[in-house]
């Protein structure tokens with residue numbers, strides 16, 4: 001089946017109103033749309049979103065310290081607070097990252113790191129946002145990757161030139177894990193992953209170090225967002241094991257079928273999320289065929305907050321391995337188109353017809369565009385978290401293939417952020433064998449669950465400028 005991904009004619013979105021959250025990003029998408037920008041510009045607009053945290057806060061936070069440490073290619077900024085670090089609203093504006101902190105006062109200089117800033121970090125400015133809050137503006141030079149985390153009384157921002165650090169977020173995810181996870185019987189510091197932040201923090205002066213923060217993380221604080229979620233109705237995740245029944249999906253040379261592994265991993269994800277206080281539902285729990293259109297319909301009917309589809313990958317190149325996470329959007333990447341063709345088998349014949357009309361509504365529905373924004377952030381998080389966990393647990397050398405946009409039919413109809421996790425390649429015999437093992441599946445499922453917890457808590461984010 002041909003999947004038409006080059007959309008030439010856009011029509012106005014029919015959704016009334018937009019999401020109240022992240023109006024800046026919503027506007028960015030809108031501007032790109034009305035200026036007739038290409039999908040590349042839309043991508044630029046959506047690539048910068050991270051989840052907005054709840055605005056409510058008790059008492060006013062106070063920004064009391066700022067410091068910068070560099071180690072190799074990584075620059076690490078620490079913003080210290082007297083009292084708990086506030087929730088942020090993070091947005092990107094060309095070469096600037098804005099960290100908006102509502103209900104916060106500043107006790108640092110407007111250029112707190114003047115004279116210490118060095119590439120890729122340009123000027124760091126702290127501004128009064130005029131609404132009782134603070135905006136930290138971090139200018140960067142060139143293309144960079146970033147990872148940010150909110151610890152107890154510090155916000156840590158790591159920045160490195162694009163592609164120079166394989167897993168920039170790993171140290172922060174390790175710290176975050178200490179806060180949210182209770183799954184480890186024997187708490188353990190991931191060796192390679194933890195080292196950079198710990199090393200940086202050890203030399204940090206002034207601001208609270210990441211290492212101190214880790215030690216100070218009170219158990220009472222762990223999972224606080226989820227506890228809030230419980231009282232307000234915990235978030236609901238619809239888990240979708242791919243394929244099933246007479247649709248086996250892809251398979252390994254040794255006969256391992258995608259539908260079976262997807263179900264096993266999905267069941268483990270189900271248990272891992274429940275253990276973290278998140279409600280779950282599944283599109284299938286046995287080896288049955290579920291039409292693609294029914295899968296998102298189930299999620300919509302349940303009013304799920306998130307849709308996560310679990311799949312296994314295949315490549316003509318048997319050497320290809322790794323984890324990639326897709327969210328709905330347009331794409332011109334050939335490998336993505338090929339994968340989408342495989343995964344779309346079973347979609348209605350009209351979907352992706354070469355006229356393109358059936359796909360147009362995906363791109364031009366602004367509400368849908370907004371969902372893609374949210375899903376992009378989560379997709380990145382799942383990719384870095386699972387790879388960091390698997391590599392630290394097994395030293396498996398798993399490739400982080402990244403977060404990508406893909407026109408997967410199963411993601412189209414959902415009313416909530418939706419991602420599709422390609423957990424690994426059955427076309428690689430070694431990875432197929434690992435994926436079939438219960439230990440590997442368990443760490444993988446827990447990594448996805450931890451990323452989802454970060455997503456709902458909005459305490460860690462990754463992205464690029």
Ligand SMILES: [Zn+2]
Pocket residue numbers: 242243249250258311312343
């Ligand atoms: Zn699949």
